[in-house]
Amino acid sequence: MANARKTVQTLPLKITCHNTPAGKADTVLIGVAAGKGLPAAAAALDRAWGGLIAHQMKAGDGFAGKAGQTLVVSAPPRAAYARAVLFGLGDPAGLDDAGYEAAGGKLYPLLKAAGAHVIDLPAAARGG
Numbered sequence: 001m002a003n004a005r006k007t008v009q010t011l012p013l014k015i016t017c018h019n020t021p022a023g024k025a026d027t028v029l030i031g032v033a034a035g036k037g038l039p040a041a042a043a044a045l046d047r048a049w050g051g052l053i054a055h056q057m058k059a060g061d062g063f064a065g066k067a068g069q070t071l072v073v074s075a076p077p078r079a080a081y082a083r084a085v086l087f088g089l090g091d092p093a094g095l096d097d098a099g100y101e102a103a104g105g106k107l108y109p110l111l112k113a114a115g116a117h118v119i120d121l122p123a124a125a126r127g128g
Contacts, residue, residue, distance in 0.1 A: 025120035026082045027111065031103070032065035033092040041122045045084065049076050053084055066090060067099065070110055083114060 030042040030053075038046060038053065046053040056073045057063040063071040067090030075081050087103050089095055111119065 024080075025118040027114065027116035027118070028081045028084050028120045028122065029107070030084055030086045030122075031089050032063070032086050033089045033095065034065040034067070036065060036092060042084075042086075049073075049079060049084075052076060053086070057086070063088070067102070068106060070106065072110065072114055081120070083116070085110065085114065085116070 028045065030039065030045075032038060032042075037043075038057075042053065052075075053073050056071060063069055063086060065088045067088055069086075069088030071086040073084045073086070075083055085107065087107055089099060089103060
């Protein structure tokens, strides 16, 4: 039996990094360390969205920044982004490159399913 060639379809993503959200992307990624709450840039976005992110974090099972947790929050009308995607980084004391890599691996299918194309990862929203 000949080796079958498998075609893997990938999602082209453009990721931009800023000190503050630029609003030129359809999705903003927000890393949240366990027990730390929203980083400053994300807290500012939450205020601009009328507390929607904090409300969604408390809804359901609750989003606490545990490693592997994700939360997609659809933006309110006329917002600069279509959505915010929160991803849990776990214990900040144990956070390393492998933790970021694991989060990225989990985020890819989530972003694809959400229809994200241009992603903003503000420097201040990388968990902390």
